[in-house]
Amino acid sequence: MATIEAIGLSKRYGARNALDGLTFAADAGEVIGLLGPNGAGKTTTIRLLTTILEPTGGTFAVAGVPSDQPHRIRRRIGVLPESAGYPARQTGAEYLRYAARLFGSSRHDARAVAGRLLTDVGLGDRAGARISTYSRGMKQRLGIARALVNDPAVVFLDEPTLGLDPAGQREILSTIAAIAERRGATVVLSTHTLTEVEQVSGSVLILDHGRLRAAGPLAGIVAGAGSLSAAFLDLTGESGHD
Numbered sequence: 001m002a003t004i005e006a007i008g009l010s011k012r013y014g015a016r017n018a019l020d021g022l023t024f025a026a027d028a029g030e031v032i033g034l035l036g037p038n039g040a041g042k043t044t045t046i047r048l049l050t051t052i053l054e055p056t057g058g059t060f061a062v063a064g065v066p067s068d069q070p071h072r073i074r075r076r077i078g079v080l081p082e083s084a085g086y087p088a089r090q091t092g093a094e095y096l097r098y099a100a101r102l103f104g105s106s107r108h109d110a111r112a113v114a115g116r117l118l119t120d121v122g123l124g125d126r127a128g129a130r131i132s133t134y135s136r137g138m139k140q141r142l143g144i145a146r147a148l149v150n151d152p153a154v155v156f157l158d159e160p161t162l163g164l165d166p167a168g169q170r171e172i173l174s175t176i177a178a179i180a181e182r183r184g185a186t187v188v189l190s191t192h193t194l195t196e197v198e199q200v201s202g203s204v205l206i207l208d209h210g211r212l213r214a215a216g217p218l219a220g221i222v223a224g225a226g227s228l229s230a231a232f233l234d235l236t237g238e239s240g241h242d
């Protein structure tokens with residue numbers, strides 16, 4: 001079942017096409033890698049699909065909800081934005097309980113959800129520690145847990161591994177794979193790192209200058225060009241990050 005459907009999705013800023021006619025679909029349980037050089041339109045795509053920005057053209061539906069009902073879409077999605085901030089003095093558990101309460105959970109349920117999600121992202125043993133003591137990777141995992149409090153059908157992660165060391169990166173990738181596998185959620189993963197996409201994504205969107213240059217199963221794109229980095233170079237004229 002398609003959990004995301006975009007048709008001709010566009011965003012203009014004056015004369016600049018940040019996104020120009022994006023059409024694609026994604027299914028439940030799929031990790032879709034959103035790739036492109038700087039300024040390609042990745043963040044714009046995420047902001048449109050998460051209803052933070054209004055499109056200048058096209059339509060879309062997320063979790064079966066059409067784009068003219070943004071409030072309903074917001075209840076069905078989770079988002080880790082490009083640069084998320086956290087309340088340093090709160091503990092991880094307090095932060096997640098508060099997030100769950102915002103989505104209408106009772107005090108009792110919020111406690112249970114927070115505990116379960118912290119364990120899921122590997123922070124169970126640090127639940128009671130202040131966020132100020134968390135490493136960057138731990139904060140990113142807390143942000144992913146925050147994105148899951150409403151049991152979303154679609155999760156958008158904008159460069160979740162930026163600035164992490166290889167171990168931190170691996171932890172995030174295995175968390176992402178588990179979200180898709182165990183929860184059956186669709187994950188949209190925006191990244192500059194091609195190897196990450198090769199590890200966790202079944203399908204790929206490659207954007208360049210606001211235009212979709214390739215879309216489809218990773219295997220097909222790799223088979224056509226020899227490797228994902230060769231495809232990326234062919235389509236964008238730039239070498240991606242390994």
Ligand SMILES: Nc1ncnc2c1ncn2[C@@H]1O[C@H](COP(=O)(O)OP(=O)(O)OP(=O)(O)O)[C@@H](O)[C@H]1O
Binds near residue numbers: 016017037038042044
């Ligand atoms: N608020 C804005 N006003 C004007 N132009 C904007 C605005 N936001 C984005 N743009 C432009 O839209 C284009 C797409 O930007 P976007 O941030 O979506 O790219 P990106 O692929 O996420 O880039 P990066 O990898 O650098 O984060 C860029 O040319 C950018 O300068």
